[in-house]
Amino acid sequence: MVAFGKKLKERQIQEWQGYYINYKLMKKRVRQYAQQIENGALDRRQVLKDFSRMLDNQIEKIVLFLLEQQGILASRIAKLGEQHNALQQQPDFALISELREAYRAVGQDLLKLLFFVELNAIGLRKILKKFDKRFGYQFTDYYVKTRANHPYSQLQQVFKHVGVGAVVGAISRNLGDLQDRQGSYLSIYDQPSLPLQDPVVDAIKAAVDRLTHSTNFLNFLAQHALIMQEELPSPAEEYVDDQRYHFMSLLLNLANTFLYMVNTYIIVPTADNYSLSLGAAATVCGIVIGAMAVAQVFSSVYFSAWSNKSYFRPLIFSSIVLLLGNILYALAYDFNSIWVLLLGRLFCGLGSARAVNRRYISDCVPLRIRMQASAGFVSASALGMACGPAIAGLLQTNFTIYGITFNEDTLPGWVMALAWLVYLVWLGISFKEPSHEPKETQAPQESNSEPAEPDELEKGLNQPLLLSSKDKQEDEDGDEECEESEEALEESRRPTTSIRSAYRLLTPSVKVQLLIYFMLKFVMEILLSESSVITSYYFGWSTSSVAIFLACLGLTVLPVNIIVGSYISNMFEDRQILLASEILVCIGIIGSFHVFIRYSVPQYVISGLIMFVSAEVLEGVNLALLSRVMSSRLSRGTYNGGLLSTEAGTIARVIADATITLVGYLGENVLLNLTLLPSLIICICSIIATCFTYNSLY
Template identity: 75%
Template sequence: MVAFGKKLKETQIQEWQGYYINYKLLKKKVNRYAQQLEVGAQDHHYVLKDFSRMLDSQIEKIVLFLLEQQGELANRLADLREQHDEILQLSDGSKIFELREAYRGVGYDLLRLLFFVEMNATGLRKILKKFDKRFGYRFTNYYVKTRANHPYSQLRQVFRHVGIGAVVGAVSRNLADLQDHQGNYVSIYDQPALSHPDPVIHSIKAAVNRLSNSTNFLEFLGKHAFIMQDDLPSPSEDDVAEQRYHFMSLLLNLVNTFLYMVNTYIVVPTADDYSLSLGAAATVCGVVIGSMAVAQIFSSVYFSAWSNRSYLRPLVFSSIMLLIGNALYALAYDLNSIVVLLVGRLFCGLGSARAVNRRYISDCVPLKLRMRASAGFVSASALGMACGPALACLFQTDFKIYKLTFNQDTLPGWVMSLSWLVYLLWLSISFREPPQEVKENTRPQEAHAGSAVNYTAENSFTQPLLLNVESKQGQNGDQEYDDDDEEDSCEKTSKPVTSIVSAYRLLTPSVKVQLFVYFMLKYAMEILLAEASVITAYYFIWSTNSVAIFLACLGLTVLPVNIIIGTYISNMFEERQVLLASEIMVLIGILLSFHIGIPYSVPQYVGSALITFVSAEVLEGVNLSLLSRVMSSRLSRGTYNGGLLSTEAGTLARVIADGTITMSGYFGVARLLNATLVPSLFICISSIVATCITYNSLY
């Protein structure tokens, strides 16, 4: 991993060298401020004022140059526009070819400008982050709020690339007009994107998407997988992924994801009846459902560590544990033992291999397919969540074979045991263990600016604009980098974190807030789903079939909602705006769920549940997308990675939610609904307040 200062020097366009952010100077200033404050030579007010003035000057330099370059591109396009219609009327093939190449030239220069904006935005974010960490201020919050919201904002030119869109549109429209099938449409504004756009248009679109965080359904859905990316990948790293990739192995990972989610939710409609049949209270269903999540807290860690050495062996172990766990779950009925039931669910939780599934996609799927694989992972999870309850409603039977009972309570266990047995056989036959990755310590050769632009645009379009690239101590005696800054140590950043304590130290306030938001949404969803069978049976006397259909319908909303959000909403509003709005909608859903005074009705319950669940699903996508932007890139790999941290936060939320249901059961089923909603309400309000506090750092 290359320090940002060195990376900026290597990849900057030489003729534009004087217009980049002076990252080295700003870092020296931060170090000097620290020394001055330590000896009392300056006060905090002067430091804040002086540093703000320096940043304003740097941004003005960048923006004025950016506007100048946009003007030059606009003049070139205007000159080409004068030739355009005349050449098309002459139908001169050679002239059309020359015109097309001229437009492509403008396009490649535009790519260079986009890369210029990206590097400066990254440098600005890095130095703000460093200032906050060094002095313990919320300077970023103040600076972004005052500069970005001002009517004469120059900061928006850097982060929102205002004006570049018009140049992109002109290049795209004219190149499309010069293609062979011109005349089949009125314009690019009236027809969908061309099936085979010019390569430079594809590159520009990819670069703009990274800058603006523009997205589509596939990318938005893929963000739910929270498969974090390291810095801009090198071609050699992608070659390694190509060699390790095997379609059938990827498919087996996705099937594992699907079956595990089915396994999780197939017992939800019948868990209360099963508990009653074994002599326990109906609210013990919270422990029955949550015991799987309890075990998953521990299994996620050892599976994440195991995946450093192998993928096949942990998947085999996972299948065996789930096979045994489901068999015990089914046998608990004939053994009349709630203990066996809970042990069975614990075994199922110990077989959770979601960390392996994520890791396989991250390490063994080529970059060009990674977003699709991530979307497949999320789709498999959503489909499993919907299919679990749907399958449960089909098991309305009761018969015995020898001494084994098969009914709506035990059939989920027997069916899942058989499914995992079939999967285990398929896994043993078809899975191919990828070769172990060989780590090299050699540093790549200095990259040419043009190739950096092209590779970044072509191959890294799923990367966010503000990458968490790291820094290190400068050379030639210049104290360019902070020796005491763990994140900026080259030796440390070359390796992933090795303990949960080291991982926690990398969590900035923004990261902690986003993990808390993730905790909140998982808690609210688990409360809703896990207590559905008890609540609906008490208030509406719903049968198991009705509960199963209701839960299945909730699960089926995942993909349509993500289509709408990923295609439209996320491109109309900033992610932080969608995040805050979604949290408020979750709060509204929780408030509408309370039973106060008037008789509790089916429309009230179903409507509030739908608002809560859908809002939480929307929240999950934008939350994980923002989390990947603010989280350190050191957490993109290794055992204690960002995916593990988010999984642990979500799993802990489920454990606490299921425990809340069981504990609230002691107050009686009549008070269960309100008793479980009060903690949800408090956590949701807390997350909204925390989001507002860190709102301006989520850029």
């Protein structure tokens, strides 16, 4: 793997090299500060001031060059505008074609400038992380707070590229005037329905979106999948080898995702009645629902590891295990055994191949359609979540064939068993195993030898303020002759090899975001899993009523993401939406408590809707931020960022379902309040933690 500093240098535009952030110099200065503090030559306050001044100078150099280049581009556009006006008087199709190419040439230069800004923005984030790794999480918070919100902020120029939008607009408008409508001069403002299809403008828009983190519905939805992209951009888009991509195989992965989510939620409306029919308490539904999540904690790891070698075999295994699990779930009624029921749900959890589905998109789908595939992954999950309860609501029948009972309790198991059988046949016929290139086999060869310097990223929060004498000596040796080699060790993107090493890569802000993910999954699981018990106790709802309520909640996912992705995320920063969503989740929890007055359907439905919708918004924004602040080493391999977030969410679901069952033994009259109480405490803790790390989420 190539070191970050080396990759940064390789992707720099040669004639602009003197205007990029001097990452290597600043990295070396960070090490010198550690030595000076140890020798007593500097104290922490002096270090903060000196490094702030140095960073200000670097940013000013970048910004002034950016403004200079914007002026040059604006001047070129103005001259082309004169020619454009002349052509309006006397149209000449040959000159129109030349003018269009001239505008595209300006667009290409603007694209180069946007990549210049983006590389510098990445370098700034990297050096801020490195400083905080060495000295504790203080500097980024201080620097962003004092610089980003200042009225003369140069930091905003780098991260928000103020002024570039006008140049983008000028190029887009003029190309829109000239594109395939020679001489007509229809304006993009007058005819917004006429699409501007130009590869230069498309590339510019993509670069602008990456730089500002502005987004659209498709991109916002795709972020839910937490499929991390390449850290450093390239003007020439990099593609996954198309030979590894097979559309039907992608479709089968998405179908697996959809069926698994249906399988998860199809039993929710009837789990309490099924438990009662087997002689258990209604609140045992928490354990029945949560048994699937318990098994998923383990299946996520071995499926993620298995997908390093194959995608087809784990999907076959997953389908067979889910088929058996659903048959056991359905037969538990005739066996009159709660243990067979739980065993069936455990088997279903052991068949969770979501790690394989995510890895297939990350490794085998070309970059040009990866966002659409990621959005498809999330959409399939959301659709499955809505369809599960809806299907359960339709299975209202009762009959027996050859001594096997088919009723509203057992039919979810039989329907899903049939679905997995059909899927298994489809999978065997249509799936194409992609070639497994040795992407990760290079890493172990490098890791077999003991590195000269311990990996900074592996130290996490245990990094001491000062280096040990041994580390110091190794640092000095690296400064003298092996800078690039040391960077390769420090910034290597080799995948982590264990949960423990992955955990060490988690910074405080990442840990807070995983806490937020844990919280929102806990809250959603409490709401969904106990819905049948709560609504039956307070309102006397039937299975069909519960199914309709849960299906309606699931159907809000896509519309909410359209609103947030298309509008709200372009008006507010992600961290602002994050905090606001947490507060709304907290309000929804508080509104759900049963106090003194009679508990009503409107109170339950409205507060539940607020909780669910806010948690959905929170999930998208949280994962979008997580993908930016998480170490690049967690983008690949078995123990990747997607696995960590999945484990955090799955553990939350397990604890939530166990809470429902344990509290249920105290009586259904206290179930609502006693399960909402830990939800409220965790939510308040996550809000407080977010406030402490707010300026690190930049």
